[in-house]
């Protein structure tokens with residue numbers, strides 16, 4: 001089981017994301033990566049091996065970004081390698097994925113037939129391309145995600161960003177765990193709350209099939225396309241850390 005961390009904030013998120021991934025290392029993984037949105041670009045860093053190696057790469061390049069997604073991968077489709085490490089991109093869209101897309105091969109065949117090029121052996125890359133295809137039809141990230149989800153069979157948690165939308169993070173929970181961390185002027189996603197304890201102790205535990213749009217100041221949750229309310233829980237960080 002791999003891990004996801006993401007956030008949208010005023011501050012630069014590179015170190016927050018790396019720290020979050022370190023806190024998810026106990027789940028097991030073979031590679032790690034992150035993508036930050038900065039000045040209309042997706043800045044991506046990926047490494048095979050330990051999060052410490054991703055950390056070292058980030059220390060060297062100092063990527064900037066107030067919006068980002070990060071991932072520790074446990075390969076299910078395609079060997080552990082840099083090109084298979086997440087995030088995966090299609091055009092201006094970057095995606096991290098925990099889980100398995102069971103019908104990825106038929107989706108991949110369809111996308112190749114439509115001219116999409118694949119750069120990895122993962123099942124995940126179909127999600128990036130499907131998101132880009134849907135976004136080209138309806139240029140709204142939430143609407144695109146809601147159009148793509150019914151096409152995906154399997155278990156997954158997703159974090160999705162767009163290079164031109166530096167105050168918007170889309171998250172999906174469908175069979176793989178994902179929590180929302182509520183900050184002040186910043187919001188986060190994580191595979192578990194442990195990953196986010198350095199930045200908040202207030203959490204929303206998503207329900208199956210929830211789709212979420214996070215900005216710095218808002219968290220909107222949708223179930224079956226309709227907005228829903230989910231309770232926020234404040235936890236005792238010292239007890240939870242222990």
Ligand code: GLU
Nearest residue numbers: 002073074076077098099
């Ligand atoms: N199935 C995806 C892959 O092989 C994600 C695996 C994971 O959950 O880390 O890249």
